[in-house]
Amino acid sequence: MLPSDPRTLIDLIEARATRTPGQAAFYWDDQPVSFAELWQGVNRFAVLLGERGVARGDRVLIRLANGPDFFLAFYGAIRAGAIAVPVFPASGPERIAALARLCGADIVVVPGAGSEKIPGLRAVSVAESAQYPTDGTFPAVAPEDVAFLQYTSGSTGLPKGVMLSHQGLLTNIGQLIEGMAITAADCFVSWLPVYHDMGLILMTMVPFSLGAKLVLLPTALANARPWLSAIARYRGTLTAAPDFAYRLVLRYVRDPSAYDLSSLRVALNAAEPVRPRTIEEFERAFGLQNVVIAGYGLAEATVGVCTWPPGEPALVDERGVVSVGRGFTGIDIQIIEDDQPVAAGHIGEIAVRSPANTRGYYSDEAETSSLFWRDGYIRTGDLGYLDGADNLFVTGRLKNIIKHGGETIFPQEAEQIADRLPFVRRSAAVGIDSGGPEGEQLYVFAEVSKAAGNDEPAFHDAAVDVVEATYAQLGIRPGRVYLLRPHGIPLTHNGKTQHAALRQRYLSGELRADNAILFPAY
Amino acid sequence: MLIDLDDVGRTVGLVLGRRDPKADDRIQADLGGESIDVLNIVVTLEQKYGISIDEAAMANVSTVRDLYQLLLKSPDAAIRPKNPD
Numbered sequence A: 001m002l003p004s005d006p007r008t009l010i011d012l013i014e015a016r017a018t019r020t021p022g023q024a025a026f027y028w029d030d031q032p033v034s035f036a037e038l039w040q041g042v043n044r045f046a047v048l049l050g051e052r053g054v055a056r057g058d059r060v061l062i063r064l065a066n067g068p069d070f071f072l073a074f075y076g077a078i079r080a081g082a083i084a085v086p087v088f089p090a091s092g093p094e095r096i097a098a099l100a101r102l103c104g105a106d107i108v109v110v111p112g113a114g115s116e117k118i119p120g121l122r123a124v125s126v127a128e129s130a131q132y133p134t135d136g137t138f139p140a141v142a143p144e145d146v147a148f149l150q151y152t153s154g155s156t157g158l159p160k161g162v163m164l165s166h167q168g169l170l171t172n173i174g175q176l177i178e179g180m181a182i183t184a185a186d187c188f189v190s191w192l193p194v195y196h197d198m199g200l201i202l203m204t205m206v207p208f209s210l211g212a213k214l215v216l217l218p219t220a221l222a223n224a225r226p227w228l229s230a231i232a233r234y235r236g237t238l239t240a241a242p243d244f245a246y247r248l249v250l251r252y253v254r255d256p257s258a259y260d261l262s263s264l265r266v267a268l269n270a271a272e273p274v275r276p277r278t279i280e281e282f283e284r285a286f287g288l289q290n291v292v293i294a295g296y297g298l299a300e301a302t303v304g305v306c307t308w309p310p311g312e313p314a315l316v317d318e319r320g321v322v323s324v325g326r327g328f329t330g331i332d333i334q335i336i337e338d339d340q341p342v343a344a345g346h347i348g349e350i351a352v353r354s355p356a357n358t359r360g361y362y363s364d365e366a367e368t369s370s371l372f373w374r375d376g377y378i379r380t381g382d383l384g385y386l387d388g389a390d391n392l393f394v395t396g397r398l399k400n401i402i403k404h405g406g407e408t409i410f411p412q413e414a415e416q417i418a419d420r421l422p423f424v425r426r427s428a429a430v431g432i433d434s435g436g437p438e439g440e441q442l443y444v445f446a447e448v449s450k451a452a453g454n455d456e457p458a459f460h461d462a463a464v465d466v467v468e469a470t471y472a473q474l475g476i477r478p479g480r481v482y483l484l485r486p487h488g489i490p491l492t493h494n495g496k497t498q499h500a501a502l503r504q505r506y507l508s509g510e511l512r513a514d515n516a517i518l519f520p521a522y
Numbered sequence B: 001m002l003i004d005l006d007d008v009g010r011t012v013g014l015v016l017g018r019r020d021p022k023a024d025d026r027i028q029a030d031l032g033g034e035s036i037d038v039l040n041i042v043v044t045l046e047q048k049y050g051i052s053i054d055e056a057a058m059a060n061v062s063t064v065r066d067l068y069q070l071l072l073k074s075p076d077a078a079i080r081p082k083n084p085d
Helices: A009-019 A035-051 A068-079 A093-103 A166-179 A197-210 A225-234 A243-252 A276-286 A365-371 A411-419 A456-474 A499-507 B005-016 B035-049 B055-060 B064-072
Strands: A024-028 A031-034 A059-062 A083-086 A107-109 A122-124 A146-152 A160-165 A187-190 A213-216 A238-241 A266-269 A292-297 A304-307 A323-325 A332-337 A348-353 A378-386 A392-397 A402-404 A407-409 A424-432 A441-448 A480-484 A517-519
Touching: A009 A035, A009 A068, A009 A166, A009 A197, A024 A035, A024 A068, A024 A197, A031 A035, A035 A068, A059 A068, A059 A093, A068 A083, A068 A146, A083 A093, A093 A146, A093 A456, A160 A166, A166 A197, A166 A304, A187 A197, A187 A225, A197 A213, A197 A238, A213 A225, A225 A238, A225 A243, A238 A243, A243 A266, A243 A276, A243 B035, A243 B055, A266 A276, A276 A292, A292 A323, A304 A323, A332 A378, A365 A378, A402 A424, A402 A441, A407 A411, A411 A424, A411 A441, A411 A456, A424 A499, A441 A456, A441 A499, A456 A480, A456 A517, A456 B005, B005 B035, B005 B064, B035 B055, B035 B064, B055 B064
Parallel strands: A024 A213, A059 A083, A059 A107, A083 A146, A107 A122, A187 A213, A187 A238, A238 A266, A266 A292, A441 A480
Antiparallel strands: A024 A031, A146 A160, A292 A304, A323 A392, A332 A348, A348 A378, A378 A392, A402 A407, A424 A441, A480 A517
16 A cells, blocks of 8 residues: 555655656557556646636546546546546447536547537647646545546436545455455556546556556457456456356356466455356366456445455355355345345345445436435345355345346336437337346347338337447447337336336247337347 | 358347348447347357357457358358358
8 A cells, every 4th residue: 555545546646656666657559658657648648628617516528538648547537636537438429418408517628639529628638748747736535536427327318427535445455455355566557447436446446556457458458358468468357247258158168278367366356146157167268266256236335345355265055156255344134125234145225334335326316316215325226145154145136127138227227228219119128138148138129100100120120220320329239139010019008118127028939929020030 | 051241240140139131231330239249140140040159359340341251151051141241
């Protein structure tokens, strides 16, 4: 740790730049970027933002992919007194504009001069700050200030901005370090997106905080090989990914012995349901033991709540659920049903109290008040139980949400996107795991009107439009889009979509047998 | 089922949300496909044509045309190129 504990993220970066200026903050494209370079770039960009009128508390959208510019923009915005708002960089202009309206931002950091214009937003790039001075007058940043907003999917169809304070972030960083026994000797290898909490906090803020080595890779991995070869080349000790990424490796890497992963101490498997088979097969393929550990967390608790202790054999219950371990220091987990705590062994909603819990969603009082149970406990919307030793097992979800490639999506959000297309009468989004290596995926079922046309080529184009619109808004592509005849989606008497019934009718083949599916024919 | 290059391109486009992928478009670099999308392309083609694709060979697939040529190598006898390329 640093000699005097930093109170803000800015203190943290400044302390590193002062004490170990020449040390690499991270490696990008095999090139080191030192803490001194990082700090100078942060200050230059903060000066530029100040000159552009960005003031304390303003929101600055950051539309950048993994790479050095992200960090300059992110910490530069915070240095300038603003609240950073990382957004999925491939989001379409409509999505960016919608997020800007939600958080009241009027400026967005983009990759460069050629970037697409977004109506109503001023654009700025890190490159523009290259000739700026590194000294300026910056607003004081306080530990309780919101450092950034993490947007997550919302049940009303609008995303919610989780407010993350410096204090909460530094607390969770400490919890992660202790819970996963991380030290300055660890070497992090990460391709996780830095514009999302696990990739940003666990995989970059934690190594910055310790001065541990960080090898950062692009998110758009052509396949799993760059990840594995970076671990092998840098002798990586710590990596993290959702379950699907480990499954991808197992499916695509024909010769695991070509990659020496023996340096790995921890391979965290989190952000979507953990399959025990993935852990077993990955460890067997690469000759590892007790390295892949399951973890659990949520943006509302900053990011990490618990992980299985590294080095210990995984604990799997009779249902085949892998334990995600005990809460980190300072975290209390309760299982509740009908607003009351239940005893060990009983399944209920998981509620989490942590000093790193968010104080709520940015300018969204309704969602904020429904987030809390009592005494600072956050309702997670996940179902699970604690065993007699307080080990948490996550068994399912209370809320109707979809987990797709490590992202959490509320069906309403995907449905609103499809419903806006002129040829869609009504749509339903469901999470479906067909048992294949791709895992649970977002499936969009759209009842179409005559406007969709009446032949295969027209239906094909309509389905392409659904995928395109979903990707532009949510940053993920549905696993499947099915176009249905009118009334193909089962409804309740009062006209609400019956998601569970739809999923069941699809999986049993009834939807196809009843001729409800117009497209595709397979 | 007969497969042709255009049809493979259309299926890739369906998964990726692209109307008209070209045969020489690279699935990842040009069309923006991510790992999970590539997996979905494989699963979709398998369902559509009733074949199984050698996933390990997918590592050498860059363009739509590469993918088509991989499908032609499938051991499933039903497959014949409609327009030999």
